Amino acid sequence: RKNKENEKSVQFRLISLAIFLDMLLFVVLMEPLGYPLANMLMMIIMYWLSNGKSWVKCILTALIFTVVSVLFFHTYLKLNIPMGLLGGIIK
Numbered sequence: 001r002k003n004k005e006n007e008k009s010v011q012f013r014l015i016s017l018a019i020f021l022d023m024l025l026f027v028v029l030m031e032p033l034g035y036p037l038a039n040m041l042m043m044i045i046m047y048w049l050s051n052g053k054s055w056v057k058c059i060l061t062a063l064i065f066t067v068v069s070v071l072f073f074h075t076y077l078k079l080n081i082p083m084g085l086l087g088g089i090i091k
Contacts, residue, residue, distance in 0.1 A: 018049050034084020039066045 026042040033041070043062035052058050073079045083089075 015049060019046070022046060022049070030082055030084075032084055034086050035081045036066050036070055036086055037084060039069065 022042055022045045026038050029038040029041065040062045043065065044058055047058040047062070070081070074081050
């Protein structure tokens with residue numbers, strides 16, 4: 001029984017580290033890739049870390065959330081968010 005408790009603790013620490021590294025990757029890639037691509041990549045990695053089964057659902061969810069958040073922050077609130085590679089397409 002003690003091994004199972006220890007195993008869960010180790011798994012939790014590894015997942016926590018992976019989530020932290022994913023957030024760090026998001027911040028680092030925000031400037032060169034831009035918010036939309038960095039956000040989609042972060043959401044796909046988070047889905048993979050949470051043992052998601054359907055990749056179609058993952059990509060659709062990441063795409064819809066990214067489009068809605070860009071529309072809200074960039075278009076509606078008029079905030080300058082880094083667009084990176086999509087800077088020429090989205091103005």
